[in-house]
Amino acid sequence: MTTERYNPRVVEPRWQSVWNERRLFETPSEDPRPKYYVLEMFPYPSGRIHMGHVRNYTMGDVLARYRRARGYNVLHPMGWDAFGLPAENAAQQKKVHPKDWTYDNIAAMRAQLKSMGLSLDWSREFATCDVEYYAQQQRLFLDFHDAGLVARKTAKVNWDPVDMTVLANEQVIDGMGWRSGAPVEIRELTQWFFTITKYSDDLLAALKTLDRWPEKVRVMQENWIGRSEGMRIRFALDPATTPAGESGVEVFTTRQDTLFGAKFVALAPDHPLAAAAAARSPALRKFIEECHHLGTAEAAIEQAEKLGFDTGIKALHPLDPGWQLPVYVANFVLMDYGTGAIFGCPAHDQRDLDFVNKYGLGNIPVVCPPGQDPATFVITDTAFVGDGRLINSRVLDGMSVDAAKEEVARRLESTTRGNRPVGERQVNYRLRDWGISRQRYWGCPIPMLHCPACGVVPVRREDLPVKLPDDVEFDRPGNPLDRHPTWRNAPCPQCGGPALRETDTMDTFVDSSWYFARFTAPRAPTPTVPAIVDHWLPVDQYIGGVEHAILHLLYSRFFARGMKATGHGGPDEPFAGMFTQGMVVHETYRNAAGDWVEPTSVSIEGEGDQRRAVARDSGAPIEIGAIEKMSKSKKNTVDPSDIIGNYGADTARWFMLSDSPPERDVIWTEAGVAGAHRFVQRVWRLLSGLSAQLPPSGLPRPGMFGDASLDLRRHVHRTIDTVTNDIEKLRFNRAVAQLYELSNVLTAHADSPMTPDHGWALREAAEALTQMLAPMMPHLAEECWKALGHAGLVAEAAWPEVEPALLKVDTILLPVQVNGKKRAELTISMDASNDEVEKAALALDAVQKLLEGRPPRRVVVVPNRIVNVVA
């Protein structure tokens, strides 16, 4: 019998249109089945999908199809994270409107995604730049505003004077704007913020409940929120040295136990007291000015020397008013953490130590490490930050660090000056409020107005949406909304007088902070429908790149809380299960000139050490470089469309699931893809070849099975068991290996005589294999399912059931160790007692030989696992 080669180019579109016509993946919200919401991070519509998308969406699709087969009502939607800077760059460079560019890209990428055969509910699709979407986002903004979750305050930003825009820190390279190359200025701008810090404690505490999130992501969020417990302490100032009107300075510390080791107080350059002191000192003004010029870049901070300037002001020690400490302005003190001022204890803080060593202020060790003699303990270059006993600290001497912290806290809390305690316990967070203002056109307009009479006024809800004007120009740098002739003008909702619209638009992270909720009722005239969003959320499994482990996930968690608080429903935690996939990486190639070369123009020869690359056209030698994340700049990308065109979507999907554990990086190789494709063909040959000989589907199970049939059935059911488990735990690479093995076993059994029981067992195996392949390679599975004589779709078939009796075996092969080394094997009944096993093991020739006639010292029998004889 001849079998035709499986042709994905014909087969895949055919099944895609069958699924589409039957509207198989459109999800009703009202359905008696249990719900399952699986979501992959929606893409930015750059124009082409990349291999990272293929990996991400394949994983999600496996889960969606598997859950459907398990009887769940699955929600698996797709949309577009469509606002953002690249559209405006394209507008400048290619003279296309950001809207046209974006929607054209969406159309191209939608077609690419459809060619992957993903079981998505396309009826719920939306883009965040759809007016219908951002209108609802503006409504949410106003609701958040009314609930006190929106603030307007000044913030320092990186300002590019040429492009006339604010830059993110990542867009500042060596102090220059990434596009303009102009030196970046630090400017204070009034910006819109979401007050995420109101939830600091809750966002931190609730991380403990996210037991289906990667530990790594939880730790990253924990560090980002950065809770520290300490004290806010007020230092009085010596009036003789202090500018008029200033009487004290507050510091934040987590080490109040080291208060007797204090050597100085330091202020941030922007601290009000620093400004007051600068008013009478030109030299200090100059110093503060220099601090401002120091870049915000990490590298600059890393190398920056600890610099300070003595203000001449003296602070009085809170536990000893007779003790004066110099007050410095120091470049390493941050205005926006704590109080913008610190007290320095050099012996037990490295930065403070560096500082005093530079300015010759000396240090007093106040915590002595265990085992050290306090009399000889000195600090020179390295601060001691560990635990120990307090020394040189008067009443605290002999206490542990914790006890001393407690004692100092008690004393300062009960000491008052001017009706206020000198110190208060305080919890500080590293987390800052979320600045969402962007001076850009292609984003969601912030629905606020500026009225000369009434100030900042929200747009009335009945006047929403504030639509982006289409008639804008990108011929000049800056925000086109600022110079639009008419759009800015609107009447004030309060007084009716002329007012100006806010021209800042929202950070695109806002768009992606609630899209998963919108998918539950994507056409509703309100942001959500609470009953529906409560039904679907939380997302049962969210999948995406680890690069969003902090910001996107944290903002979404904040938004969920905000939406709940403003009556839009949903749980506090939007993602019950989170999975961060690894990247798709590829070898890099360079020619003799050092230019990057695409994989498609390189051919590889030889193996191992002999492996060489040459240019496909000229034969010129090519250097094989490091394996790195696919990126356009290194030209080591592979276009998913090429792969799908050559091998079909199933091959690409199968390769993405094979070999590498999903959380780790996967190395894209031609050989690997070719291997995946060979398997596609092998499965088709096997199953289509077998189908002609098999008994019809649905025959009753024979009462008896021969040994071969029983072996096959046992293997099939073991595979169903493990593959089910592996998919549930997202261990796709293991599931793939099991299916390879099953197809090998099935192949080995396919030539056995076609007795009724064997035919039945073979059909069972063939169908189980097809069904288990279906979530991963849905087109191939449909084609095989049809070849096996089914009129219906495998996409609608129920997941195969395990017969528990078949997971058991009567006899097992037990390894026998002597002194921990395997020396023999023992075939014995599963039910044999430990005594029987021990006796049988000791009777083995190999064991006897090694014992040399002596009795064993000990015999360990682990039932159905191993025997270890200790000689």
Next chain:
RNA sequence: GCCCCUGUGGCGGAAUGGUAGACGCGGCAGACUCAAAAUCUGUUGCCUUCACGGGCGUGCUGGUUCGAGUCCGGCCAGGGGCACCA
């Protein structure tokens, strides 16, 4: 600097404290073929032995255990996150 992860054949990787290397890629040998491709079968950690067998093997090093890739301590290497956060 702080926090986290990873380290297993030629390669990607399997392995509830219990036979290390499943499965795939690659290699080798064979079958089919006039030949090649495709396909199928066998084999494939390293050393040693004609063979049976034996020895060595999970970055290094110490420990716990009848038994350690897995648990604990100390190193080394690679990767990631945060970073003047008091």
